[in-house]
Amino acid sequence: MTAQIVVKNLHKYFGKLEVLKGIDIEINKGEVICVIGPSGSGKSTFLRCLNRLEEPTDGEIVVDGETITAPGTDINKIRRHIGMVFQQFNLFPHLSAKQNIMMAPLELKIKNKKEAEEKALELLDRVGLSEKADVMPRQLSGGQQQRVAIARALAMEPDIMLFDEPTSALDPEMVGEVLAVMKELASMGMTMVVVTHEMGFARDAADRVIFMDEGIIMEEAVPEEMFTNPKNPRTSEFLNKVLTT
Amino acid sequence: MKIMKSFKLTKTLYSFIFVLIFWYLLHISVKTAAIPSPYETIVNFVEIFPQKLSLHLGASMGRVFLALGISIVLGSMIGIWTGISPKADSMISPLVYLLYPIPKIAFLPILMILFGLGDLPKILLIVIIIIFQFTMAARDGVKEIPRELTYSVKSLGLTKPQMYLHLVIPAILPKIITTARISLGAAVSVLFFAENFATTYGIGYFIMNQWAMVNYKEMFSGILALSLAGFVIFLIIDLIENIVCKWVQQGRQE
Numbered sequence: 480m481t482a483q484i485v486v487k488n489l490h491k492y493f494g495k496l497e498v499l500k501g502i503d504i505e506i507n508k509g510e511v512i513c514v515i516g517p518s519g520s521g522k523s524t525f526l527r528c529l530n531r532l533e534e535p536t537d538g539e540i541v542v543d544g545e546t547i548t549a550p551g552t553d554i555n556k557i558r559r560h561i562g563m564v565f566q567q568f569n570l571f572p573h574l575s576a577k578q579n580i581m582m583a584p585l586e587l588k589i590k591n592k593k594e595a596e597e598k599a600l601e602l603l604d605r606v607g608l609s610e611k612a613d614v615m616p617r618q619l620s621g622g623q624q625q626r627v628a629i630a631r632a633l634a635m636e637p638d639i640m641l642f643d644e645p646t647s648a649l650d651p652e653m654v655g656e657v658l659a660v661m662k663e664l665a666s667m668g669m670t671m672v673v674v675t676h677e678m679g680f681a682r683d684a685a686d687r688v689i690f691m692d693e694g695i696i697m698e699e700a701v702p703e704e705m706f707t708n709p710k711n712p713r714t715s716e717f718l719n720k721v722l723t724t
Numbered sequence: 725m726k727i728m729k730s731f732k733l734t735k736t737l738y739s740f741i742f743v744l745i746f747w748y749l750l751h752i753s754v755k756t757a758a759i760p761s762p763y764e765t766i767v768n769f770v771e772i773f774p775q776k777l778s779l780h781l782g783a784s785m786g787r788v789f790l791a792l793g794i795s796i797v798l799g800s801m802i803g804i805w806t807g808i809s810p811k812a813d814s815m816i817s818p819l820v821y822l823l824y825p826i827p828k829i830a831f832l833p834i835l836m837i838l839f840g841l842g843d844l845p846k847i848l849l850i851v852i853i854i855i856f857q858f859t860m861a862a863r864d865g866v867k868e869i870p871r872e873l874t875y876s877v878k879s880l881g882l883t884k885p886q887m888y889l890h891l892v893i894p895a896i897l898p899k900i901i902t903t904a905r906i907s908l909g910a911a912v913s914v915l916f917f918a919e920n921f922a923t924t925y926g927i928g929y930f931i932m933n934q935w936a937m938v939n940y941k942e943m944f945s946g947i948l949a950l951s952l953a954g955f956v957i958f959l960i961i962d963l964i965e966n967i968v969c970k971w972v973q974q975g976r977q978e
């Protein structure tokens with residue numbers, strides 16, 4: 480069986496700056512991958528290449544057997560199967576929580592109004608925000624906004640979820656509620672790629688941890704291995720820094 | 725919400741009464757026919773509005789609305805374009821900065837030579853004076869959209885037109901409405917000026933004509949009509965804002 484996501488020799492330049500210097504990885508269906516590494520190492524760029532929010536300069540990305548880097552690919556269609564959640568500013572500020580979730584399935588005519596609303600309420604319940612259906616994003620806490628953002632991505636019924644530091648902008652007391660939703664998602668067999676500084680989450684939920692530095696994958700291991708016995712000196716240095724502070 | 729509304733109503737009432745008292749005091753202290761009493765004026769206003777004033781006011785408001793509409797649509801479109809495309813920004817923004825401070829009101833004679841004596845040069849004059857503000861407002865609105873929000877909306881797989889409808893337009897609407905409110909004063913003033921040339925319809929013409937005929941009571945009714953019209957347009961803009969930008973209001977009340 481081939482992997483769900485195959486990345487081959489991925490390079491990305493911003494002008495003359497080479498940010499990704501040849502990334503190779505295969506991710507299987509249902510796997511949870513945590514990506515760690517210092518800031519500026521290219522983690523976000525890598526993640527955004529996976530649904531071509533950034534155009535790869537070179538290399539190949541295959542998702543569910545389809546080469547999404549091939550010319551002529553309908554990238555919008557592929558994005559609909561790949562949910563993505565960011566640090567912040569995820570929600571439409573002018574739509575309520577429920578409307579945010581209903582919007583894409585309605586616009587893309589995947590669901591009718593009644594189905595979309597039912598799904599939205601079901602997802603709000605799943606992320607523990609049933610009573611916030613009609614509340615505007617500004618009146619939600621950061622943690623609640625992130626949970627709505629996850630629900631909105633799930634409304635498209637994606638096969639893959641990408642998370643780019645979803646808890647980094649949150650007050651510490653709200654990190655737990657977002658991680659809990661993500662853990663539940665992981666346990667239900669969602670394929671997930673999560674850029675995070677939450678080493679506890681990586682340890683508990685990840686099948687594999689990837690350490691990125693200076694645009695390449697420096698080390699790749701199961702969490703146990705990565706956190707107790709890192710092979711690469713750069714990995715130990717990084718882990719020492721984040722685990723002691 | 726209800727409390728807010730009645731509060732607003734008392735505030736409006738209060739300012740009306742204030743204006744009336746001030747006007748009355750001016751009338752009795754200055755003692756010239758140029759400032760008739762509020763009572764006389766209102767009686768005269770009610771008398772001449774249906775046959776005369778409404779025609780002039782209608783002609784003027786038509787011009788203002790058309791000019792405002794053209795400026796909003798065209799100005800926003802150019803603004804969105806410059807906000808999205810760095811190339812367009814580097815081409816158009818320097819032009820806007822150059823043209824914006826030029827006193828374009830002096831161009832009225834040229835516009836009349838080019839476009840005749842009808843409504844067109846008057847509308848165009850307003851447009852070239854206020855359009856730049858809409859362009860700048862739209863451009864800034866687009867540039868202020870957080871990059872992550874754009875990514876996040878794109879990641880849902882929305883098409884380009886859907887992105888405009890659900891991301892770009894909501895981002896610029898509050899700014900456009902604020903700009904409309906600010907530009908309205910300029911638009912009416914410019915129109916007042918323009919209506920003094922080559923026209924026999926329009927509230928600007930009416931007021932200046934009554935002045936020339938030393939008909940101060942009617943002149944003052946004209947001023948009253950123009951003021952009321954301005955006030956009504958302000959209310960309309962408020963109403964539109966309340967309908968299309970609800971979320972901005974809700975944010976403010978936090």
Ligand SMILES: Nc1ncnc2c1ncn2[C@@H]1O[C@H](COP(=O)(O)OP(=O)(O)O)[C@@H](O)[C@H]1O
Nearest residue numbers: 493496498516517518519520521522523524525
């Ligand atoms: N749109 C962009 N244009 C130019 N440089 C960029 C852009 N996005 C990211 N970079 C640069 O690429 C490098 C990697 O960034 P990023 O992928 O955000 O790293 P990380 O997420 O690991 O912090 C950084 O040096 C950053 O400045």
Ligand SMILES: [Mg+2]
Nearest residue numbers: 522523524644
């Ligand atoms: Mg990042």
